[in-house]
Every structure is written in C-alpha cells, then in structure tokens.
Amino acid sequence: MMSTRLRKLLSSLFVAFCAGSVIVALVPLAFVLFFVISHGLSSVNLEFFTNMPKPVGEPGGGMGNAIVGTLILSGLAAILAIPVGVVSGVYMSEYAGTRFASIVRFAADTLNGVPSIVIGVFAYGVAVLPFKQFSALAGGFALGIMMIPIIARTTEELLLLVPGAMREGALALGATRARAVFTVVLPAALPGVVTGVVLALARIAGETAPLLFTSFNNRFFTTKLTQPIASLTVQVFTYAISPYEDWHRQAWAGALVLVTIVLVCSLLARIATHRLERMQAR
Amino acid sequence: MEKKDLGFRVGTGAFALVLVVIVAAIGFELLRQSSLSIQKFGFAFWRTEVWDPVAGQFGALPFIWGTLYSSVLALIIATPIALGIAVFITDLCPSWLRQPLVFLTELLAAIPSIVYGLWGIFVLVPAVRAIEIGLPDSLREIPIFSGPPLGVGMLSAALILAVMVIPFTSSVSREVLKAVPPAQREGAYALGATRFEAIRTSLFYARTGIVGAIMLGFGRALGETMAVTMVIGNNPKISASLFAPQYTMAAVIANEFTEAADPLYLAALVEIGLVLFVMTLIVNSLSRLLIWSMTRSVMVVAEPSEPVADAA
Numbered sequence: 001m002m003s004t005r006l007r008k009l010l011s012s013l014f015v016a017f018c019a020g021s022v023i024v025a026l027v028p029l030a031f032v033l034f035f036v037i038s039h040g041l042s043s044v045n046l047e048f049f050t051n052m053p054k055p056v057g058e059p060g061g062g063m064g065n066a067i068v069g070t071l072i073l074s075g076l077a078a079i080l081a082i083p084v085g086v087v088s089g090v091y092m093s094e095y096a097g098t099r100f101a102s103i104v105r106f107a108a109d110t111l112n113g114v115p116s117i118v119i120g121v122f123a124y125g126v127a128v129l130p131f132k133q134f135s136a137l138a139g140g141f142a143l144g145i146m147m148i149p150i151i152a153r154t155t156e157e158l159l160l161l162v163p164g165a166m167r168e169g170a171l172a173l174g175a176t177r178a179r180a181v182f183t184v185v186l187p188a189a190l191p192g193v194v195t196g197v198v199l200a201l202a203r204i205a206g207e208t209a210p211l212l213f214t215s216f217n218n219r220f221f222t223t224k225l226t227q228p229i230a231s232l233t234v235q236v237f238t239y240a241i242s243p244y245e246d247w248h249r250q251a252w253a254g255a256l257v258l259v260t261i262v263l264v265c266s267l268l269a270r271i272a273t274h275r276l277e278r279m280q281a282r
Numbered sequence: 283m284e285k286k287d288l289g290f291r292v293g294t295g296a297f298a299l300v301l302v303v304i305v306a307a308i309g310f311e312l313l314r315q316s317s318l319s320i321q322k323f324g325f326a327f328w329r330t331e332v333w334d335p336v337a338g339q340f341g342a343l344p345f346i347w348g349t350l351y352s353s354v355l356a357l358i359i360a361t362p363i364a365l366g367i368a369v370f371i372t373d374l375c376p377s378w379l380r381q382p383l384v385f386l387t388e389l390l391a392a393i394p395s396i397v398y399g400l401w402g403i404f405v406l407v408p409a410v411r412a413i414e415i416g417l418p419d420s421l422r423e424i425p426i427f428s429g430p431p432l433g434v435g436m437l438s439a440a441l442i443l444a445v446m447v448i449p450f451t452s453s454v455s456r457e458v459l460k461a462v463p464p465a466q467r468e469g470a471y472a473l474g475a476t477r478f479e480a481i482r483t484s485l486f487y488a489r490t491g492i493v494g495a496i497m498l499g500f501g502r503a504l505g506e507t508m509a510v511t512m513v514i515g516n517n518p519k520i521s522a523s524l525f526a527p528q529y530t531m532a533a534v535i536a537n538e539f540t541e542a543a544d545p546l547y548l549a550a551l552v553e554i555g556l557v558l559f560v561m562t563l564i565v566n567s568l569s570r571l572l573i574w575s576m577t578r579s580v581m582v583v584a585e586p587s588e589p590v591a592d593a594a
Binding site for chain 2: 007008010011013014015017018019020021022024025026028029031032035036039083084087088090091092094095100101103104106107108109110111113114115116117118119120121122124125126145148149152176177178181202203205206207208209212213216233236237240241248251252255258259262263266270
C-alpha cells in the first residue's frame with residue numbers, strides 16, 4: 001500500500017497533467033489564429049475582395065471570383081441538403097423506435113465519417129465523368145452530400161427536445177401527424193435547426209478536398225453552373241503550394257476570410273443555443 | 283386519418299431513404315470505377331511497393347503504410363492530451379470555465395483543414411526542420427531519426443493530425459465520462475480515494491466508451507486530406523523514419539487524380555479511395571458500437587424503471 005503522501009502527490013500530478021493537456025491543446029489554436037490574423041490582416045484589403053487573380057509574376061490581384069464561387073457552391077449544397085436533411089431528421093425523430101429509423105441513423109453517421117476526399121471521388125464519378133466537364137454543380141453536389149447527415153442528425157436531436165405536450169396538444173385538437181409536425185413541432189425547434197444549418201454551412205465552406213476534382217478551379221469570374229468555378233479553399237491551396245511570395249500573401253488573406261466565416265458562425269450558433277437553453281429552462 | 287399518417291410516413295421516409303441510397307451508391311460507384319485496377323492487379327495491388335504511373339505499375343503499399351503510420355503516431359500524441367482535457371472539463375475545472383473551454387476545444391475542430399495546412403507549410407514545417415537540424419548526431423543513428431532534415435515528412439504530418447484529432451476524441455470522451463453514474467466516483471471518495479483514484483475508477487468504468495472515442499479519432503485521422511497533403515512531403519517510399527517524406531492514401535488521390543489521364547491510373551486511384559472508404563467504415567462502425575454499448579448499459583443501470591419511449 002502506498003503512503004498517503006505519495007497518493008496525494010500522485011493525485012496532484014494527475015490534476016496538473018489534465019490542466020496541462022488543456023494548455024497543450026490551446027497553444028496550437030492560439031498559434032494558428034495568431035498567424036492567420038497577423039499574416040492575413042496585412043494582405044487583406046478591398047482589392048482582395050473585388051479583383052480577379054492576376055497572371056503569374058504580376059503582383060496584386062484578389063480572390064473576388066473565388067469568394068463568389070464559394071458562395072455559389074455553398075448555396076447549391078444548401079439547396080440539395082436542407083430539404084433532404086431536415087425531412088429525414090423529421091422521420092428519424094417521429095419514428096425513432098423503428099428499424100428503418102435506426103438504419104437511416106446508421107447511414108447518416110456512416111456518411112458523416114466518410115473522408116471528404118472519397119466524397120470527391122464519388123461526385124467525380126456521378127457528376128463529372130458522365131458530362132465530361134468539371135462544374136459548379138458537381139462541386140455543390142459533393143458539398144451537399146457532406147451537409148445532409150449533419151443537418152439530419154441535428155434536426156433529429158432538436159425535434160426530440162420539443163416537449164411532448166406540444167405535439168400531443170396538436171394531435172388532441174384533431175391535427176394529423178403531418179400537420180402536428182410541420183405547424184407545431186418543427187416551428188418550435190426551428191431556431192435550433194437554423195443554427196445547425198449555419199454550422200453545417202460553415203463546415204462545408206471550409207472544405208477543399210471534395211472540390212479538387214468536381215468544381216476544379218477557374219482563374220476567371222463565372223456564375224455559370226455548368227463551368228468549372230473557383231473557390232476560396234482551392235485557391236488558397238493552389239497559392240500555398242506555389243513558389244511565389246505574393247501568392248503566399250494572398251493565401252493567408254484567404255485563410256483569414258475562411259477562419260472569420262467559421263468564427264462568426266460558431267459564435268452565432270453558440271449565442272443561439274445559449275438563448276434556446278435559457279428559454280427551455282424557463 | 284390513418285391513411286394521411288401513412289402518407290406522411292412514406293413521404294418523409296422517402297427522404298430518409300436518400301441517405302441510405304447515397305451510402306450504398308458511394309460503395310457501388312467506387313467499386314465500379316476501380317474494377318479495371320482490381321481485375322488487373324488483384325491482391326498484388328496491396329503488396330506492391332512500386333508506384334510508377336509512367337510505367338503503368340501501381341502498388342498501394344506505400345500509401346497504406348503512410349496512412350497507418352501517420353494516424354497511429356497522431357493517436358499516440360493526441361490520446362493522452364484528449365483524455366486529459368475530457369477529465370479536466372468534466373471533473374476538475376470550475377463551472378464558469380467549463381463552457382468557454384468546450385467552445386475553444388470545439389473551435390479546434392472547426393478550423394478548416396486547408397488553414398491547418400497553410401499554417402503547417404509556413405510555420406510548423408520550418409519549426410520541425412529546426413528541431414531536426416538541432417538533433418545531436420548520436421541520435422541520428424536510430425532509424426526513426428535517420429534521413430536529411432527536410433521539415434516536411436512524417437513528423438510534421440503526425441503533429442498536425444494530432445492537433446486535428448484532439449477535439450473529436452476529447453468531446454466523445456467527455457460525453458462518455460458524463461454518462462458514468464455519480465455513484466462510481468462518490469463511492470470511491472467515500473472509501474477515502476484521492477481525486478486521481480476516484481477519476482481512475484470512472485475512467486475504468488467508461489473504458490469501452492473511451493476506446494470508442496479513440497477509434498473515432500483514428501477514423502478521422504485516416505481520412506484527413508489537405509493538411510497532411512501539404513506537410514507530409516508526398517513521396518511514395520516506405521520508411522520508418524519520422525523525418526522521411528512519405529505519402530498517404532488521401533494525399534495521393536488529392537494530388538494525382540486530375541492528372542490521371544490513363545484509365546488504369548484513374549482506376550488505381552479510385553481503388554485506393556475504395557479501401558479508404560471501407561477502412562473508415564469499419565473503424566467508425568466499431569467505434570460507434572463501443573460508445574453505444576457503454577452509454578446504453580449506463581442508462582439501463584441508472585434508470586431501471588424508465589419505460590422504453592417511442593416503441594411505435
């Protein structure tokens with residue numbers, strides 16, 4: 001048997017180790033944010049948002065086309081993913097105990113764990129190869145597939161939080177199940193569902209791998225959905241691995257824009273969830 | 283009324299079916315696109331070390347090695363830290379600090395892979411190179427420290443992967459630890475246990491779920507693409523050295539897919555994707571099974587009188 005003093009010492013060491021782990025994990029976070037902000041801020045200007053990329057060797061230029069591209073790709077993904085995600089979330093929560101609901105839940109979790117690069121290969125096979133053309137549509141399709149399981153699972157979880165009395169009230173008044181869900185239960189959970197969608201959007205806006213061979217890249221401004229389109233992430237990647245100083249500078253600026261999107265969305269979601277929790281506690 | 287409800291069920295069910303169809307379609311499509319390579323090389327594909335697209339020689343062993351080596355290294359670094367964080371947040375920290383810490387660790391998961399990669403190229407790799415150069419010559423004799431100090435290579439990849447995996451492992455471990463009945467800890471304290479001994483009891487109680495959390499991190503590490511591609515050096519050569527530039531399955535797809543003009547080349551890359559898909563599928567399913575069995579058994583123990591809800 002160890003002496004009490006030794007046991008207490010061991011215990012303190014353990015507590016110190018745990019506190020230390022938190023610090024060890026937060027150091028890289030601080031480092032990444034510091035470098036992105038300091039390098040990014042010095043290169044981000046109005047030109048960066050409005051101009052097109054310049055040819056190699058000419059300094060200046062911006063990522064205007066890539067920013068529009070990312071917006072278009074995210075929009076396409078949302079159009080595909082929101083209906084499918086929300087409605088399958090409704091199914092999973094309404095018929096939670098059924099075997100099919102468990103299968104769908106398993107499929108959603110599986111899809112969530114599929115590496116994004118594999119989603120890209122899949123989207124290449126079904127949305128690029130048959131048309132022999134890289135396109136914004138294919139990129140949006142790939143991102144949409146990544147978004148569906150996230151939205152489905154959040155919707156399911158949030159719907160299950162809605163008090164049973166609300167649903168029962170609607171049913172008691174003679175509403176059909178569909179009516180009870182779409183006019184009472186879903187609206188009650190709506191702020192949470194919207195938060196989930198915003199978080200999912202933030203996540204896919206930062207994806208690179210599924211776009212490399214679906215929406216590809218484009219040095220020019222385009223809004224044509226059947227053409228290859230630029231995106232912030234692919235542009236940052238191309239610039240980061242290039243040998244040009246000026247392109248590195250712009251890559252940092254692009255990273256700053258991406259991180260800002262993520263930070264703002266996470267904070268908004270945090271505040272919204274906080275409000276929701278307070279409302280439910282009341 | 284019954285009929286309308288049936289319509290609702292079938293209607294929403296059709297959307298839910300889309301999810302199942304997508305997963306099946308991914309497997310089917312990858313299999314179809316890689317059939318050329320599967321037929322030509324068979325199992326030799328997974329035992330061959332040569333990757334020479336010009337000569338039409340495709341062996342995937344270097345990529346499997348690189349993926350497994352980097353992921354295992356990342357887990358070795360990340361797991362103790364992630365568990366430490368989970369324990370700190372659930373058991374040790376003052377309650378006002380809990381929410382901010384959860385938020386910050388989740389932020390670690392929210393930062394896009396490409397941003398980690400950019401940071402990796404310009405900040406981490408030079409730092410790793412400096413460490414490699416500063417290594418005393420006596421240590422260089424050891425195989426894992428052999429090779430020129432390039433900075434890009436296995437060590438940089440493992441470090442960046444570890445940072446990216448920590449939030450996943452720690453958040454699931456936190457959930458699992460939260461599910462441990464308070465009686466476990468209270469009992470230990472009542473017997474005069476120190477803090478460490480009490481927490482060890484609950485860690486032991488939660489061991490199945492914690493293994494699940496670690497495997498979930500492993501699944502993430504296997505499929506991570508951009509950040510690794512940017513720092514690992516992209517050299518299809520098997521080496522035990524931490525300093526050697528190597529290659530992973532995800533990285534070779536990211537780098538070479540658009541250049542693969544030859545159908546066999548493309549099929550070989552898709553086959554790598556197929557195996558990556560199957561590997562993550564198995565790892566993630568196992569991980570979920572472990573987490574589920576742990577949290578479920580706890581629920582049963584904690585609330586024996588609770589009827590099973592929604593048995594419809």
